[in-house]
Amino acid sequence: MSSRKVQRLGLEPTVVERLKKHNVFTCQDLLSKTRLELLKITGMTEPRVINILQVSSEACLPRRTTALSMLTRTNEDECPAFFQTSLRQLDDVLHGGLPAGTITEIAGPPGCGKTQFCIMLTLLATLPRAMGGLDGAVAYIDTESAFTAERLVEVARCRFPSHFNQDASFVSLTSRVHIYLESTCSSLLSRLQHLEEELITKGIRLIILDSVASLVRKEFDSSHLSNLAARTNLLSKQAAILKYLAESFSIPVIVTNQVTTRIGAQRASLQDPAVDEGSAGTVDDCRGDGGSYVMAALGNTWSHSVNTRLIFQYLDESRREVLVAKSPIAPFVSLVYTIQDKGIQLEDAGECIPPTVNLGTDPGLQKIRVRTSLPLLQ
Structure with missing residues (x-):
């Protein structure tokens, strides 16, 4: 590009x-x-x-390739085809983990563990290849000031106690995690446009954007069509840059997304006719009053920009559920998890289940369970 x-x-x-x-x-x-x-x-x-x-x-120009070269590339040690999440059932469903060279989206309501998952992935990316890591640095773009180094150290200590048993190991870990705090859409776009050189000089093997929805929902009022067009154009630019970086460097790109409330069936034809109330709904139901329901934010255009979409949602007070809502290689699967000191922990084996609602095969319309009663960790 x-x-x-x-x-x-x-x-x-x-x-x-x-x-x-x-x-x-x-x-x-x-x-x-x-x-x-x-x-x-x-x-x-x-x-x-x-x-x-x-x-x-x-x-x-767009890069031309063949199926043979793609198959050969997946077997190269220097460019792993998948990034293992250390969650065995999820990695098995995704045929090895989060695919490199693509964008994976983590969508869900506040408190369901999106940032916790990203912090865990940040840790894993810095680990040696022998431990399932990428043996590289991480670019963590934080638009919500949600990242904490203390939580990163806690997950490392609890998840890999034998590896992180000396101060030097924590110094090595934290020095490879580069945090970029962005507070405006223009600064975020500028950061993405200049990130390529950072990847080269710092040996970055994982990009995390947490979150992609936060800034655009603050600066663009989607109820006005002119703002909606400008927002869509901005998101398209961001997606194009992230895809280019993922493909050019054969690395995974992770973005988190918020949820939004779609009001009534009569507005279903609009791209993102959403009320910015990510906490609407109840613990056990994804429906709101008047036929409204909660879904991933940013509309269908953005949903088609990501290669894989994982939806994090609530089951009850302590348990949550991850849905593989979109994947070119994985079925629609549900996995139950909890958030512990060592990060995300799966409870049992996944089971292929039908979609929770009958909205066709479009992952952009998948309803999401939320809760409002307990202020849990993002």
Whole structure:
């Protein structure tokens, strides 16, 4: 894509430095220059400048591949095809874990454990390959100030006591987790646009965005069609960047999403005709008053941007349920879990179940159970 960094084009280091001195950092910057400008900037001959433009143009094109190369890539040790969650039943259902090179969404109401799951995944990504980890750093983009280093250390100590038994191991863990606090949609988009260089220099093997819905729901009023169009455009840009990073670096990208209340069947034709009340509903029912119900936020356009959707929802006061609501390889499966000191813990084996509501096969319309009575951890 056009935001690809020039240092990833295979150019000579001296050429890259000359380009950077003239504020040419991406393919878009390079392609916006004329041949004459590039001749002056690089000091190279015209054939070499034409070759650089050709290389840059090809880098912006969608990557072509074959089924054979995809199959071969899944067997390469340096690029694991799946990121194991350490939850055996869930990994088995997903045929190995969360797929690398794609976007996995964790959707659910407040308190169901979305951030707890992300913190656990952050820990796992830093572990050695022999322990099922990615042996890399993590980019954790926090839009709700929900991440806590204390919880990360607690999960590490409780989940892997033999590995994290010295201060040095905790120093190694926390130094590989890079937290980016973003408070506006523009700052988040800018962060994503400049994240590629961070992945290269810091050895990042996992990207987490917690949450994708928080900022857009604060800044865009979806009741106005003009705002809805602008919001959809922004989300599409974010999804495109995340997909590019996931595919280019063969890493998993995790995003969390909030829930919203869809009011009545008469408004079902709108993209996201939602009231921003993520806590509506009851403990055991996903329906609200007047035929309304709770579902994942951001509408159908966003739901089609993610490759895998896991829905976290409530069962009762202590137990919760994860649904594999969308996956190119996994069936619709329900797994029961609890939140403990060591993170998410599954209770029993999963069972293939029919959807809780008859809304076809669109995961964007899957109803979600919520609760409002107890203020639990996000």
